[in-house]
Amino acid sequence: MSKPGDYTAVRRDIVAQLKKPDYDDGSAGPIFVRLAWHSAGTYDAETDTGGSNGAGMRYEAEGGDPANAGLQHGRAFLEPVKEKHPWITYSDLWTLAGVVAVKELGGPEVEWQPGRTDLVDDSKVPSRGRLPDGAQGADHLRFIFYRMGFNDQEIVALAGGHNMGRCHIDRSGFHGPWVNNPTRFSNQFFNLLLKLKWTPKTLENGVQQFVHVDPDAEEGDEQLMMLPTDVALTTDPKFRVWVEKYAADKDLFFDHFAKAFAKLVELGIQRNGHGAIVNTDNVKGGYLSAPKKSNTPTGSSKGSGGGCPRARL
Incomplete structure (x- = not known):
């Protein structure tokens, strides 16, 4: 002890x-x-x-x-x-x-x-x-995060936490990882969000998410996924500005994420x-x-x- x-x-x-x-x-x-x-x-x-x-x-x-x-x-x-x-x-x-x-x-x-x-x-x-509900859009994100006292930049920075982990269909209803290495913190989430094509897919439980259909994937390879709230970060102009900044500058993302997460755990x-x-x-x-x-x-x-x-x- x-x-x-x-x-x-x-x-x-x-x-x-x-x-x-x-x-x-x-x-x-x-x-x-x-x-x-x-x-x-x-x-x-x-x-x-x-x-x-x-x-x-x-x-x-x-x-x-x-x-x-x-x-x-x-x-x-x-x-x-x-x-x-x-x-x-x-x-x-x-x-x-x-x-x-x-x-x-x-x-x-x-x-x-x-x-x-x-x-x-x-x-x-x-x-x-x-x-937050991952099935929603930009308005929902602002409603949830503004209530806590976050601004648009902080919302996008915190979304970068999706560089880690995965969704489980028996928990959230969604399924799969966001990035190729879900146990390594990076800015890959933002790069993939911008560079890959994300196609709507309805799961067997009726929940809709987005997936990247890789033409070079081999049998058994796991599809990468994005939530509707993730894709909303690219379709909303004010959110997209920060997605592009974080995709281009890992150090900037790390700095902003650290500040936003520190603020989060002090709420x-x-x-x-x-x-x-x-x-x-x-x-x-x-x-x-x-x-x-x-x-x-x-x-x-x-x-x-x-x-x-x-x-x-």
Whole structure:
């Protein structure tokens, strides 16, 4: 067991959990990024509710949201870390895991500060329906992300999280990876979005996505895919400007993604001049860490169109 506040030790043990030969493409990194994103992306600036403080997915009211389908695997992968460091809150652990995963998979260093507390009950769990639906278009993206306080440039930067991971038909309803190497952070997502031809395809479940039909593909090769919200980034003129910039300049994308993701995992957090969180949730016990949960994934794996990672983003 580490000493309380030894986040270096926590980071080291998160890294040790990344390699998963029997899971997806061999890495838990993408689902850690999605877990961090979904734990924070419930924030509503107008009502100042939701956000990364609380780890509300421990409760069915939030964890059972169809948009969070499959994330029980990411949470379970982090339970050995929680066991070694019982002092850390789940809300800190989940957001830190996303930050660590981005860096370890070749992405930028994302600023992260600790201090989040875990909710003591589900009374402050945000309402469902706040996470994006990949089946929608540009207007939907703006509705969801403007509510959190992001602008068009930040929306496109966060969409670059689709450089990692894949969609699962039994979770989000969509199927397949966005890029050729879904365990390596890069700007390939933007390049492929612009350079390849994306054809609509209706899956057997009735969900429509876009796929690239490669004439040189061999039998058994997996098709790359894009969500309707991804394609909307190229058809909306204001979004497309940033898609083109990030496709042409990886360093610019890395810089903007790091800033947007750091902002994302701070949603709903209020800090004083010393960096300490002063949210009213803290009055029930300061740095309140919830008891360790099961190492076995629990909860429904069934989801809706919002189930694919948005920084997935």
